[in-house]
Amino acid sequence: MDYGRLLWRQFRMEWTLYARDRGALFWTVLFPVLMLLGFGVMFRDGDAPKMPLVWVQPAVSQPKDQALLTALATFPTKLLPMTSAAAEAKWQKGETAVQLEPTQDGFRMKVNSYLLGQGQMTAQVIQQAFLMSQAGLTGQPLPKLIPVSVESPGHSHEHNFAAFLLPGLLGLNLTAMGLFSVGMVLVSYREKGKFRRLAVTPLPKWVFLLGQILHRLTVVLVQSAALILVGLLVFKIHNQGSYLLLSLVMALGTACFMALGFALTSFAETSETYGAISNLVFFPMMMLSGVYFTLDAAPRWLQTFSQALPLSPFLKTLRAIFNDGHGLQGQGLGLGIVALWTLLFFGLAVKRFRWA
Numbered sequence: 325m326d327y328g329r330l331l332w333r334q335f336r337m338e339w340t341l342y343a344r345d346r347g348a349l350f351w352t353v354l355f356p357v358l359m360l361l362g363f364g365v366m367f368r369d370g371d372a373p374k375m376p377l378v379w380v381q382p383a384v385s386q387p388k389d390q391a392l393l394t395a396l397a398t399f400p401t402k403l404l405p406m407t408s409a410a411a412e413a414k415w416q417k418g419e420t421a422v423q424l425e426p427t428q429d430g431f432r433m434k435v436n437s438y439l440l441g442q443g444q445m446t447a448q449v450i451q452q453a454f455l456m457s458q459a460g461l462t463g464q465p466l467p468k469l470i471p472v473s474v475e476s477p478g479h480s481h482e483h484n485f486a487a488f489l490l491p492g493l494l495g496l497n498l499t500a501m502g503l504f505s506v507g508m509v510l511v512s513y514r515e516k517g518k519f520r521r522l523a524v525t526p527l528p529k530w531v532f533l534l535g536q537i538l539h540r541l542t543v544v545l546v547q548s549a550a551l552i553l554v555g556l557l558v559f560k561i562h563n564q565g566s567y568l569l570l571s572l573v574m575a576l577g578t579a580c581f582m583a584l585g586f587a588l589t590s591f592a593e594t595s596e597t598y599g600a601i602s603n604l605v606f607f608p609m610m611m612l613s614g615v616y617f618t619l620d621a622a623p624r625w626l627q628t629f630s631q632a633l634p635l636s637p638f639l640k641t642l643r644a645i646f647n648d649g650h651g652l653q654g655q656g657l658g659l660g661i662v663a664l665w666t667l668l669f670f671g672l673a674v675k676r677f678r679w680a
Contacts, residue, residue: 334535358549364486374402374445380425391457422446436448485560492615502581503602564649583669590676609635634665
């Protein structure tokens with residue numbers, strides 16, 4: 325029997341079925357590109373989103389008011405001047421993080437208890453601006469702000485948020501591929517009895533599984549190439565490191581998350597059950613692994629927990645290579661964690677996997 329020809333036909337069939345599924349094509353290839361374009365355009369110049377500040381306009385402006393507004397202009401704040409009634413209406417809707425109101429002898433500031441993460445940072449900026457304005461009003465020399473240099477840990481002066489986001493999307497795509505493209509398809513095949521029918525055909529099981537794996541690997545290649553190409557052409561983002569090392573790390577990540585998908589299929593009898601299980605795994609990793617933002621401000625225990633997840637050290641290594649041009653020095657612990665998860669997932673999948 326010509327196994328090579330059988331494998332090629334199985335591989336072609338997987339791609340044919342995949343290409344007919346427009347939804348799968350959109351979510352696996354086009355959607356990550358749109359995410360990169362959207363966030364990259366919003367933060368094209370590296371400017372963080374300005375902190376909105378509701379300014380209650382006084383009936384009569386005083387020198388202290390103008391001095392504070394001048395000082396605030398040196399910080400990344402977005403002033404929203406409003407009447408007292410409009411400000412109160414906006415506050416009651418829960419749309420205001422911080423409200424600043426001039427009084428006869430000073431100022432009054434309110435911080436929304438539901439938006440403390442954003443409001444406390446804005447409040448600190450206001451306090452700094454207030455001290456600067458007071459120094460100017462009393463004739464004292466204005467304090468000089470410390471110069472800020474925006475650069476990556478590898479000293480790359482990349483000002484576009486897309487450079488941070490791109491490796492995150494590469495890792496997120498691998499996770500989604502393993503959990504949904506691999507796991508969901510296998511559960512669906514088992515649920516519909518395709519595996520039982522497969523058992524009575526001349527097609528060896530290993531050819532079927534290898535065809536599935538090769539198909540997913542080429543999907544990952546297309547996904548990654550599309551993201552890297554858009555990053556290069558639209559945002560001038562270059563891979564600062566070795567493409568060989570990047571490919572090796574991507575291969576390890578692909579193996580890890582495909583093994584995760586195989587392992588989770590053994591816990592679900594139906595697609596609905598698998599959907600719940602996979603989302604239970606996917607969303608914590610997406611939110612806690614640094615795909616879109618870091619967890620610097622999170623509690624220490626949460627940061628430690630996130631580093632134990634496979635996606636977090638994987639993304640850290642990807643960014644070290646892609647954004648900073650580093651090698652694998654210093655990445656041994658993170659890669660070891662990913663490799664350990666891969667072995668655990670694979671062992672669990674082998675032990676619990678069944679055809680029917």
